[in-house]
Amino acid sequence: MPFVKAKSQKRDYDVIVVGSGAAGGQSAYTLCMDGAKVLMLEAGRRYNPATETPMFQTPDQAPLAGVGTPQKPFGFYDATVDGGWEVPGEPYVRTSDEPAGRFDWWRARMLGGRTNHWGRISLRNGPYDFKPHSRDRLGFDWPIAYEDVAPYYDKVELLIGVYGSNEGLENTPDSSPGCLLPPPKPLVSDLLVAQRARRLGIAAIPGHKAVLTRPLDFTGSPARLHPGNVTAQRILAEDMRARAPCLWATPCGRGCSIRANYQSTTVHLPPALASGNLDITTDAMAYEVTLGRDGRADGVSFIDRTTGKQQHASARVVILAASTCESVRILLNSRSAQFPQGLANSSGRVGRYLMDTVGSSASGQIPLLESLPPLNEDAADGDQLYVPWWLYRDQRAGKLPFARGYHIEFGGGKRMPGYGTGAGIEWLTGGSYGLKFKQDVRRYYGSFVHFDGRGEMIPNAHSYCEIDPSVKDKWGIPVLRFHWRWSEHELRQAEHMQRTFAEIVDSMGGRMQGPVQSDGAKAIAPGGSIIHEVGGAIMGSDPKTSVTNRWCQTWDVPNLFVTDGAVFASNADKNPTLTIMALAWRAADHILERMRRKEL
Amino acid sequence: MDRRTSIKWVLAASAAWPLSGKHAARAGPSPTGRGYGTDPNLLAVYHPGELWSLTFTAPQRRLAGILADIIIPADEHSPGASSVGVVEFIDEWVSAPYPASQRDRPIVLGGFRWLNDEAARRLGKGFSDLATTEQKGICDDICQESRSQWRDAARFFALYRDLTAGGFYSTPVGRKDLGYMGNVPLASFDGPPPALLEKLTLP
Numbered sequence: 001m002p003f004v005k006a007k008s009q010k011r012d013y014d015v016i017v018v019g020s021g022a023a024g025g026q027s028a029y030t031l032c033m034d035g036a037k038v039l040m041l042e043a044g045r046r047y048n049p050a051t052e053t054p055m056f057q058t059p060d061q062a063p064l065a066g067v068g069t070p071q072k073p074f075g076f077y078d079a080t081v082d083g084g085w086e087v088p089g090e091p092y093v094r095t096s097d098e099p100a101g102r103f104d105w106w107r108a109r110m111l112g113g114r115t116n117h118w119g120r121i122s123l124r125n126g127p128y129d130f131k132p133h134s135r136d137r138l139g140f141d142w143p144i145a146y147e148d149v150a151p152y153y154d155k156v157e158l159l160i161g162v163y164g165s166n167e168g169l170e171n172t173p174d175s176s177p178g179c180l181l182p183p184p185k186p187l188v189s190d191l192l193v194a195q196r197a198r199r200l201g202i203a204a205i206p207g208h209k210a211v212l213t214r215p216l217d218f219t220g221s222p223a224r225l226h227p228g229n230v231t232a233q234r235i236l237a238e239d240m241r242a243r244a245p246c247l248w249a250t251p252c253g254r255g256c257s258i259r260a261n262y263q264s265t266t267v268h269l270p271p272a273l274a275s276g277n278l279d280i281t282t283d284a285m286a287y288e289v290t291l292g293r294d295g296r297a298d299g300v301s302f303i304d305r306t307t308g309k310q311q312h313a314s315a316r317v318v319i320l321a322a323s324t325c326e327s328v329r330i331l332l333n334s335r336s337a338q339f340p341q342g343l344a345n346s347s348g349r350v351g352r353y354l355m356d357t358v359g360s361s362a363s364g365q366i367p368l369l370e371s372l373p374p375l376n377e378d379a380a381d382g383d384q385l386y387v388p389w390w391l392y393r394d395q396r397a398g399k400l401p402f403a404r405g406y407h408i409e410f411g412g413g414k415r416m417p418g419y420g421t422g423a424g425i426e427w428l429t430g431g432s433y434g435l436k437f438k439q440d441v442r443r444y445y446g447s448f449v450h451f452d453g454r455g456e457m458i459p460n461a462h463s464y465c466e467i468d469p470s471v472k473d474k475w476g477i478p479v480l481r482f483h484w485r486w487s488e489h490e491l492r493q494a495e496h497m498q499r500t501f502a503e504i505v506d507s508m509g510g511r512m513q514g515p516v517q518s519d520g521a522k523a524i525a526p527g528g529s530i531i532h533e534v535g536g537a538i539m540g541s542d543p544k545t546s547v548t549n550r551w552c553q554t555w556d557v558p559n560l561f562v563t564d565g566a567v568f569a570s571n572a573d574k575n576p577t578l579t580i581m582a583l584a585w586r587a588a589d590h591i592l593e594r595m596r597r598k599e600l
Numbered sequence: 601m602d603r604r605t606s607i608k609w610v611l612a613a614s615a616a617w618p619l620s621g622k623h624a625a626r627a628g629p630s631p632t633g634r635g636y637g638t639d640p641n642l643l644a645v646y647h648p649g650e651l652w653s654l655t656f657t658a659p660q661r662r663l664a665g666i667l668a669d670i671i672i673p674a675d676e677h678s679p680g681a682s683s684v685g686v687v688e689f690i691d692e693w694v695s696a697p698y699p700a701s702q703r704d705r706p707i708v709l710g711g712f713r714w715l716n717d718e719a720a721r722r723l724g725k726g727f728s729d730l731a732t733t734e735q736k737g738i739c740d741d742i743c744q745e746s747r748s749q750w751r752d753a754a755r756f757f758a759l760y761r762d763l764t765a766g767g768f769y770s771t772p773v774g775r776k777d778l779g780y781m782g783n784v785p786l787a788s789f790d791g792p793p794p795a796l797l798e799k800l801t802l803p
Contacts, residue, residue, distance in 0.1 A: 067700070072640070248788070417769040422769055423761075426758060
């Protein structure tokens with residue numbers, strides 16, 4: 001089966017999955033391994049990490065030493081092609097260009113979607129994160145609790161391979177025994193941050209990242225993941241055996257030809273394809289879910305990008321997993337007499353409550369790390385350690401001027417030199433050049449530590465997207481228009497991040513690079529720039545105020561599901577990808593059960 | 601003339617920044633072009649000039665190399681910047697059809713002109729024809745952006761130093777100069793050596 005052109009698609013699919021990233025990959029994997037016939041539609045081209053990944057290429061081999069450009073925003077060697085905040089011919093509309101009021105939309109038009117560019121940081125939401133409104137009366141509770149999702153976090157971790165440790169910390173859940181791979185050794189700079197931050201009452205613990213620090217358990221995990229399904233166990237065992245552990249070199253963001261980290265294309269799609277139950281059509285730009293006379297979804301209309309022609313595929317069930325905003329766009333563009341304001345939008349909430357992550361960054365220069373002997377510090381490409389949110393008690397006591405928390409990702413070490421090495425260090429060197437400059441660069445190389453705060457944004461009525469009344473993309477599909485506003489909670493949190501970074505750098509005996517930003521509006525990264533956007537089709541327990549129920553099933557159309565970040569009712573500081581996969585698996589299990597009962 | 605007097609003297613009569621007034625057009629038009637597109641071959645090896653045409657004239661190339669070698673000269677560890685392709689890298693950079701390049705292009709080309717004008721004003725020759733000590737005399741006046749009285753020229757020098765470093769440390773020679781040991785497959789990652797941690801009193 002596998003890759004089929006539009007004209008070769010069959011007519012009897014059980015499920016159409018729109019999108020091939022974390023949500024689409026997981027949805028298709030779960031369905032196919034249990035025997036459902038699935039058609040996956042991907043807007044971008046086919047992509048093969050085994051043959052396309054620039055594993056050991058060096059910056060001197062790339063144009064412009066490999067630095068990012070609008071055509072390759074995260075650098076020439078970043079795995080994402082045909083993607084970024086600007087996609088030629090596919091505009092969107094911003095209602096503000098101000099840094100604190102803008103939203104920039106990242107897209108990846110390629111197989112595997114946005115899993116080709118992500119940090120692989122795989123954190124679980126904790127119990128508080130599903131019931132935030134109950135705790136502080138802000139935002140919304142989810143209609144599910146941590147206990148509903150925990151078994152699926154276990155499954156996803158076992159399947160994709162996540163390193164980390166169980167620390168028993170508040171709202172930072174432990175995994176079930178055997179789910180996590182051992183964390184990698186920390187770098188010198190990691191240990192220094194941990195030592196000094198601890199003196200401030202800030203605990204750094206092993207990060208959680210979808211990187212194989214040893215081979216997957218191909219003898220035990222398949223039976224644990226697919227009990228009673230011998231075929232699935234055999235396929236998965238074979239596939240797990242084919243994934244090599246990390247070789248401790250080359251940045252994960254380039255992709256991984258040996259399949260040591262998670263990309264949908266290296267983890268979800270190969271076994272799903274091996275099941276024989278998955279057809280994938282690439283270059284298929286979905287724009288509408290069509291509605292049958294019975295009020296049920298009967299298929300998906302898409303543009304075949306290779307011909308520019310409109311096509312239609314049909315199935316019993318439709319899953320939107322096109323990425324948060326693209327799924328919203330498809331719903332809003334699926335208008336009919338029954339749903340004049342967009343499909344599954346009787347609540348009027350489709351597009352509402354968009355959230356990104358609160359982001360703020362800083363770097364420090366640390367004299368203790370100067371002139372260290374040569375070391376190989378490629379390690380796991382960062383995130384050996386991180387700092388989970390640590391001020392729950394102060395927050396409960398009303399000592400913080402904002403709600404919700406953030407975690408700190410940090411890193412340093414002797415990374416591969418390139419453009420930027422030796423740049424902007426006049427504040428340290430006094431403007432040296434010549435032999436002194438070469439000595440200075442050697443001295444300061446590897447002496448910087450970088451901090452990224454990643455915090456929770458509370459959904460608000462001013463941050464949303466809708467269909468622009470006039471602008472269309474090159475395929476004639478109406479585009480999204482974004483509205484964005486941060487609340488005081490986010491701005492104060494960003495300010496708090498800056499202060500914390502400065503305190504940690506100070507405790508390390510270092511100096512902050514650049515000013516400590518005390519104005520939250522300047523400290524916060526623009527909306528969409530952290531690329532954690534979720535919401536827009538939030539799940540809830542009331543059809544009047546939410547788009548889907550607890551199973552990611554739209555209230556209005558029983559055979560239409562949304563399994564990507566759009567269903568998030570809150571956006572905890574934890575990076576969303578692991579939760580997207582856990583919810584997609586859970587939704588797919590539910591769909592399988594309902595199909596078995598002939599309810600779908 | 602002591603340094604303080606020399607600064608006053610130069611301040612009173614230094615070369616005008618060439619991008620204002622009648623010199624503005626001399627940087628030439630910004631490059632236009634499609635760049636490498638959104639789906640380039642990531643496995644190919646690229647060389648400056650392959651994807652978009654380069655800018656520097658022969659005299660500019662000469663000056664670019666002299667200045668790059670003033671910033672990163674040869675020493676006992678590694679050769680100078682111009683010998684590892686830094687001039688070609690900077691030429692590629694200022695010629696690229698991307699926003700960062702378009703921003704930097706007039707600064708670099710304007711900086712070259714300023715150096716020549718300033719060299720002519722001080723010593724009656726082009727910058728490239730000065731003795732090394734004379735060239736460094738001018739660099740000394742603009743190498744510290746935060747303190748220099750010649751803000752545009754100092755901004756140019758700071759950028760040019762960053763570009764020179766970027767070009768140099770991106771190469772195998774630059775990686776070796778810094779003792780970079782990574783980008784090789786390892787069977788295991790064992791972390792820092794215990795002796796080093798002990799020295800730093802880290803656990």
